[in-house]
Amino acid sequence: MSALVPLLVTLPLLGAAVALIAGRHRRTQVVVSVLTLSLVCIIAAVLLVTVDSSDLPIAVSVGGWPIPFGIVLYVDRLAALLVMVSSVVLLAVLLFSVGQGAADGDDDTPVSIFHPSYLILAAGIFNAFIAGDLFNLYVGFEILLVASYVLITLGGTESRIRTGVVYIVVSLVSSILFLSAIAAIYGALGTVNMAQLSQRMGELPQETQLVLHVMLLVAFSIKAAVFPLSFWLPDSYPTAPAPVTAVFAGLLTKVGVYAMIRTETQIFRENDVNTVLLIVALATMVVGVLGAVAQAELKRILSFTLVSHIGYMIFGLAIATPAAIGATVYYTVHHIVVQTTLFLAVGLVERRAGSTSILKVRGLMRAAPLLAVLYFIPAINLGGLPPFSGFIGKFALFDAAASVGTPLMMVVIVGGIVTSLLTLYALVRAWNLAFWREDDEEHGESENEARLSYLGAAPAAAAQTKRRVIPRIMTAATTGMVGLTIALSVFAGPLYDVCARIGASLMDPVTLVQLEEGAQP
Amino acid sequence: MDVSLTLIIIMAVLFAAGVYAMLERSLTRVLIGFLLLGNAANLFLLIVMGRPGTAPFWGSADPEQMSDPLPQALTLTAIVITFAVSAFLLALIYRSWQLGQADTVEDDAEDVAVRERSAVDEDSMDDEVSDDDDDATTDFVGVETAPITVLHAKDVPGLRDDAPTDRPHRGGDR
Numbered sequence: 261m262s263a264l265v266p267l268l269v270t271l272p273l274l275g276a277a278v279a280l281i282a283g284r285h286r287r288t289q290v291v292v293s294v295l296t297l298s299l300v301c302i303i304a305a306v307l308l309v310t311v312d313s314s315d316l317p318i319a320v321s322v323g324g325w326p327i328p329f330g331i332v333l334y335v336d337r338l339a340a341l342l343v344m345v346s347s348v349v350l351l352a353v354l355l356f357s358v359g360q361g362a363a364d365g366d367d368d369t370p371v372s373i374f375h376p377s378y379l380i381l382a383a384g385i386f387n388a389f390i391a392g393d394l395f396n397l398y399v400g401f402e403i404l405l406v407a408s409y410v411l412i413t414l415g416g417t418e419s420r421i422r423t424g425v426v427y428i429v430v431s432l433v434s435s436i437l438f439l440s441a442i443a444a445i446y447g448a449l450g451t452v453n454m455a456q457l458s459q460r461m462g463e464l465p466q467e468t469q470l471v472l473h474v475m476l477l478v479a480f481s482i483k484a485a486v487f488p489l490s491f492w493l494p495d496s497y498p499t500a501p502a503p504v505t506a507v508f509a510g511l512l513t514k515v516g517v518y519a520m521i522r523t524e525t526q527i528f529r530e531n532d533v534n535t536v537l538l539i540v541a542l543a544t545m546v547v548g549v550l551g552a553v554a555q556a557e558l559k560r561i562l563s564f565t566l567v568s569h570i571g572y573m574i575f576g577l578a579i580a581t582p583a584a585i586g587a588t589v590y591y592t593v594h595h596i597v598v599q600t601t602l603f604l605a606v607g608l609v610e611r612r613a614g615s616t617s618i619l620k621v622r623g624l625m626r627a628a629p630l631l632a633v634l635y636f637i638p639a640i641n642l643g644g645l646p647p648f649s650g651f652i653g654k655f656a657l658f659d660a661a662a663s664v665g666t667p668l669m670m671v672v673i674v675g676g677i678v679t680s681l682l683t684l685y686a687l688v689r690a691w692n693l694a695f696w697r698e699d700d701e702e703h704g705e706s707e708n709e710a711r712l713s714y715l716g717a718a719p720a721a722a723a724q725t726k727r728r729v730i731p732r733i734m735t736a737a738t739t740g741m742v743g744l745t746i747a748l749s750v751f752a753g754p755l756y757d758v759c760a761r762i763g764a765s766l767m768d769p770v771t772l773v774q775l776e777e778g779a780q781p
Numbered sequence: 782m783d784v785s786l787t788l789i790i791i792m793a794v795l796f797a798a799g800v801y802a803m804l805e806r807s808l809t810r811v812l813i814g815f816l817l818l819g820n821a822a823n824l825f826l827l828i829v830m831g832r833p834g835t836a837p838f839w840g841s842a843d844p845e846q847m848s849d850p851l852p853q854a855l856t857l858t859a860i861v862i863t864f865a866v867s868a869f870l871l872a873l874i875y876r877s878w879q880l881g882q883a884d885t886v887e888d889d890a891e892d893v894a895v896r897e898r899s900a901v902d903e904d905s906m907d908d909e910v911s912d913d914d915d916d917a918t919t920d921f922v923g924v925e926t927a928p929i930t931v932l933h934a935k936d937v938p939g940l941r942d943d944a945p946t947d948r949p950h951r952g953g954d955r
Contacts, residue, residue: 329851395855395858399858399862402862402866406865406869409866409873410869413873413876416880418880418881421876421877421880422887423890424873425808425873425877425886425887426886426887426889428870428873429803429811429886432803432815432818433803433818435862436815436818436819436822439826440821440822440825442826442855443822443825443826443828443829443852443855444829446826446829446851446852446855447828447829452851491889494891495889495890551891
């Protein structure tokens with residue numbers, strides 16, 4: 261079984277190499293990348309079932325070095341679950357982009373480098389999830405970041421270069437901070453292996469722990485877009501091509517959240533910054549969603565809600581009980597799927613209506629009824645209406661917080677509920693305007709205009725592109741993702757059980773001995 | 782753990798200079814800042830190695846006398862990553878210059894919107910606000926003196942409004 265683990269990283273890298281060589285043959289590229297990601301999906305499913313049923317994490321020491329010294333790949337339930345979800349999401353978005361590329365004549369996507377970069381991004385994401393030591397986590401981050409630099413400036417148009425520069429410079433700073441934190445941790449403890457770190461960290465004085473802790477948290481917060489380090493996200497995501505934005509929104513910030521889950525639960529178990537995290541979570545939720553309300557462009561609205569919902573995951577981390585960690589993991593999974601689906605649906609709106617400004621788009625309900633459904637279901641899911649997974653995740657978080665029951669917890673719960681309602685407001689208002697408003701509606705138009713006039717100054721409020729037909733494969737990919745969001749709600753029971761087990765096992769982190777046992781064939 | 786004080790001082794200076802250069806608006810300076818920061822972090826990794834000893838080859842010396850090999854491996858990896866990212870940044874700077882004859886970091890769209898909106902509000906309130914600092918930016922050094930605009934002040938042959946993009950030939954192999 262352990263032979264499968266390195267394949268999660270090597271398969272996408274090999275696929276990228278083949279896709280790069282086959283740069284001139286588009287069909288070959290498509291076949292290679294779809295095949296690669298499908299294989300990874302299967303491997304991830306096998307690993308998840310194995311790890312969950314055997315209750316024993318799988319550890320692989322790469323190159324045969326003894327365990328605390330060499331590179332360790334480490335798959336526990338958390339890693340397996342996230343690899344599983346992200347591989348499915350990556351595959352769906354890939355199919356979406358294939359449909360887009362095939363129909364467009366590629367004005368926006370230079371195909372020859374898209375597939376290799378996309379597969380390298382996948383390799384980086386998987387590597388980060390299964391890294392057993394901090395430095396390998398750093399390498400995973402760098403792989404996915406460099407691929408994301410290429411993807412966000414795809415085609416090298418002026419607007420993409422402008423926004424890409426901000427994204428790249430911010431990412432560079434966080435990488436350097438992460439690297440320095442690793443150096444400081446190695447200097448203090450003489451190891452970068454996470455299992456060994458969790459044992460040795462307690463020997464340091466609290467003040468030293470705090471410095472190391474904050475360095476790592478700041479580096480990860482930049483990547484996860486936690487307020488006040490989230491300023492870069494809403495400006496840089498919307499200009500990238502729709503599938504790229506979708507996968508960035510779904511996965512890249514979650515890799516940061518994953519790293520924060522590991523630091524909080526495994527490395528810094530005896531160093532408590534939970535009060536600060538609670539306040540930061542509240543600020544992230546509220547500030548993010550207020551930004552969303554002031555936007556007129558769908559992709560920007562979604563980028564701001566993305567920032568705001570990262571706050572829920574930080575909230576769960578800050579509660580720091582097993583139930584809360586389980587709820588955080590469930591919420592992360594829910595958010596990966598739902599946010600990606602919403603961005604894909606908006607990609608379809610952009611094609612169908614030729615704009616994503618809610619001041620311009622109208623009458624889509626009649627013109628594209630299926631699209632209306634595809635947007636509506638994930639929108640109310642993200643807003644947290646029952647019976648969808650967003651409601652289950654938020655309810656689990658609030659439940660865990662209420663059982664701790666300090667006054668600050670109660671304040672954050674109220675903040676969470678307000679955020680959820682405002683998210684619903686922003687997304688349903690967009691739905692009302694873009695889909696529900698009739699194309700030829702004269703009555704009450706001036707009232708509408710007056711009420712919306714404050715949105716006129718928002719960025720990209722007047723942006724307009726060509727209207728185009730939607731290829732069937734793009735609709736199919738989006739429908740599949742919507743189906744997945746519904747499946748997360750229907751099968752919430754078993755999934756939540758897995759998450760609860762993750763929460764319980766993270767509270768009791770793996771020791772070096774267990775790691776060595778897990779490495780036995 | 783005894784380490785060289787010189788190395789620590791150099792690292793601190795590199796960190797300071799790197800942060801300062803990265804705060805600039807010119808992308809070329811940002812690149813220089815990133816290189817300085819990257820080297821500072823690499824030095825940091827070397828410093829935490831502790832007392833330098835002999836080369837860590839198996840059997841060549843008593844293990845107590847050897848250097849710690851792990852930070853060296855980490856540093857090598859970090860150097861390679863820094864190198865790759867710098868190459869990408871250079872390409873980005875070139876492209877930015879090709880498109881706009883400048884290599885500056887532009888303002889956030891949201892910031893521009895907020896600034897315009899607040900400018901309108903100020904006008905309507907008829908405050909005695911002076912417009913002197915309208916053009917004020919966060920530059921430490923003006924755009925005019927940014928390296929690439931200085932080198933190529935006017936009409937450059939290499940500058941094209943319709944800079945080519947990487948598009949496949951239509952109808953080629955589809």
